[in-house]
Amino acid sequence: MKTLILSLFALLFSYSLQAQTGLKVGDKAPEFIAKNSEGKEINLKELLKTNKSVVLFFYRGQWCPYCNKHIKDLQDSLTSLSAKGAYVLGVTPESDESITKTKDKTKASFSLISDKGYKIMKAYKVDFVMEEGLVSKYKGYGIDVAKNNGALDAVLPVPATYIIGKNGRIKFVQFDKDYKKRASVKELAAIL
Template identity: 30%
Template sequence: MRLFHVVVATLFCLISPLTVAASATNIFDAPEQVSPLLPGLSLPAATLKNSQNESITIKTLTEGKLSVLVVYRGGWCPYCSRQLAGLQKLEAKLAALNAQVIAISPDAPEQLAKSTIPNPFYTLLSDDSLAFSQALGLAYYLDDKTALAYRNKMGVNFVALDGTEKVALPVPAVFVVDKNGLVQFQYANPNYKVRLNEAVLLAAVQAASEI
């Protein structure tokens, strides 16, 4: 099995043999140190994959469309699953604003296909190399104790990164991106247990829709 630089979690401890290569160029040492992309800046270019392992560019998905980008840690994370399920409450209101939801995680494409969220109205994409999370300034290394606990207690599988046992994840974040590809709103919290209030998100999308 090839070593890959950022190992992603499996759903329900189902471990896939597929690995990918990645470059660790912008990964912070702790979640508190991340530097998320600021409002007013353009969304970075990236090519991700869907659950069918098809390559999709962020530009293609977001060009000319009001978009909500949700970066989450993986389908193994209960806080992330709860957040994504909660977004379904906003489906009708977001649709009325012509806003789409794009959810991105380090899960591999085949793991996305195992999502337990029923009938998601959003697009699920894989950033299994964490390249996009790095470009967004969200990637950080887990400390050894946390990485070990995730592997042993939660079934998160990982292998060596750059010859070490370090593991990286994204800080959960939400970006509202206007039709021109500019970030109009950003929320990122190093405390993965605290997620963006749905009413605040809706207000941000409403404001961006008027630009």
């Protein structure tokens, strides 16, 4: 039954994302300044001055088992990624309260940013507004995306991962409208 539900989500989710493109390898990474869930200012330009690269990933929320697995994998490999000079950073539309739940579930020790107003997601071309039918389906399974996000609208990112080089250019992109597919740590380490 769970497999059927997840398959339905995949079908509905991919159908709704036709216009999403994401950024490409070689593109200049949009700069941003935001506060992480601990209130610390995160400035992409400054991160690139002090790190060889930034692993920037977008995730849907604490309710998503695929997101939680990806975050756990990144956390489990954080020492080896950091040893290669990478700063790992997650961006989500979920509220700070929901980020706390994500951190509790995944034990993530790296920065997670609540993208209020979806500015970062829009800049990286990963945002999408859920159609009302999809919102209703998710609610039927106990997932209120707008409430989780602390917002009035239901907006999610296409799960995507970018490696941004010291020069501010994107060196790696994993962008797949199938929310079950994520960049593996092995793929990331090979680029770093």
